Amino acid sequence: MKVLIVGSGGREHALAWACSRSGLSPQIYCAPGNGGTTRIAENVDIKADDLGDIVDFVRKETVDLTIVGPEAPLVNGLVDKLTARGYRVFGPSKSAAGIEGSKSFSKSLMQETGVPTAEYRTFTEFDEARRYILESGGNVVVKASGLAAGKGATVCINKEEAVLVAEAMLLKCKFGDASREIVIEKCLKGSEMSLMAFSDGEDYLLLPPSRDHKRAYDNDEGPNTGGMGAYSPLDEFKPDEIAHTAESVFPPVLKRLAELGAPYHGLLYAGLMLTPDGPRVLEFNCRFGDPETQAQLPIMIEDPLEIMLAVSENRLGAWMAEHNCASNDWMKLGGDRHAVTVVAAASGYPAGYVKGMKIENLPEDTDGVIIFHAGTS
Structure with a gap:
């Protein structure tokens, strides 16, 4: 089986790492990948936003499944280009990806479906x-x-x-x-939570809940970033509380997107604020979180590649039935495992920062520590 992972960040390295451990024993390509993915995949010199070149590569190499990491190629229609040619893809169509591509659309969707938001x-x-x-x-x-x-x-x-x-x-x-x-x-006050779910447009399967930290400096100070760390799961909430929150968010949104002719296939991410008045959705993203994915995939017991393949073939419900797993049974995916991700970034990030610095003395991966790369070469 050939798998192509589009992107170059820590999220994509984590996806490649998870796929490399799959029982499906895939041959993995990363476009363009990074310095870390070279150890487990073949990096291809194609940028994530070069949609035409990606389509050509999938055709030339007869790739069995393309997994799209970043939001930009999703919003720009990469999935549409591939599915129109009959290729399997994990990721939403351009119209469905509008849930992240336009916050205005996302907020109106929440308002229409009664999903609580600010x-x-x-x-x-x-x-x-x-x-x-x-x-x-x-x-x-x-x-x-x-x-x-x-x-x-x-x-x-x-x-x-x-x-x-x-x-x-x-x-x-x-x-x-x-x-x-x-x-x-x-502006809402409270603690944040990230809920992510696999979906094939009809069924959904919740991943272990997570929380990321966006501020650049310690003590929740400094400018917002793409994410400085994350952990999963969240022990302060009972599984039924997580399930109730997920049930109030995913089914109505997935149903409405299908009604709009944009059934959602891929990973749907809901960023929530847990306020004194209850959970409120801050935003939706149309892809795996970064850096949450780096904390979620290492604790998964089930095979993420098998699940993503099932999503791409519109048989997530069948996979769930075969594995006796309900939509909100995230503990069956993660068990009692825990993980934390800490991001090491160049000085000055997220503003102007020095590039091209050599990174030395990285430890080897162990059962308890994994080094994921982002933007390295």
Whole structure:
């Protein structure tokens, strides 16, 4: 079996690592991969956003399953290009990936389906956004509606900061086309939780819950990043509490997407805030979390590649029945195992930082420690 993993981050290294341990014994390619994936896969010199070259590679090598890691190729329609040619892919279509590609669409979807979320408004004009911020008191989160590599949301401490952030996005195009439209929502207080589920458009299967930490510095300080660490599972919640939360989020969203002609195939990620008034969905992502995946896959008992293959063939329900696993039986996937991921980043990240530095003295992997690479060569 040939498997192609698209992407170059720690998430993709973790996916390659999990596939390398599969009972299906796949031959693994990574496009483009990184310095760590070379040990378990063949890196291919194709960037994740070179959709045409990826399609050509899949055709040339007769790849059996393509697993798309990053959100950008998903939002740009890589899955559509591959499925139109009859190839199996793990990942949502362009229309379904809009759940991450447009925060405006995502918020309206939550509103339609009754999924609890923060009060919000969307804006394309700065003057209107400024007026709303001043009237709201400034205790808001300002988000670029489009893709911004996980860095498009700013939690504002006052209305002056919120106005400046909105101005940078709408007038100064801080995130290019991604911030031509912004979402301003009420700032929620509480602890965060990441819930991710495999889905083939009809059934879903919950992964062990996780929590990531986005601030760059210790003590939850500094700018937001793509993620500085994560752990899984969350012991402060009982399994039935997790199941109840998942049941209030995934079924209505999956049902509505199917009604819109965009059935969701792949990994659906719900980022939640656990408030005193109950869980609230902050955002949806159309792919595995990063760095949560690096903590989730190592604790999985079942074979992730088998599950992703079942999703790509629209038989997730059959796989679940065969393994006596209900939608929210995440403990059957992870058991009583625990894992934590700590990200080591170059000085200055997430702003300008030095590139090309040599990384030395990395330890060898053991049963308890795994080194996943992101962006290395």
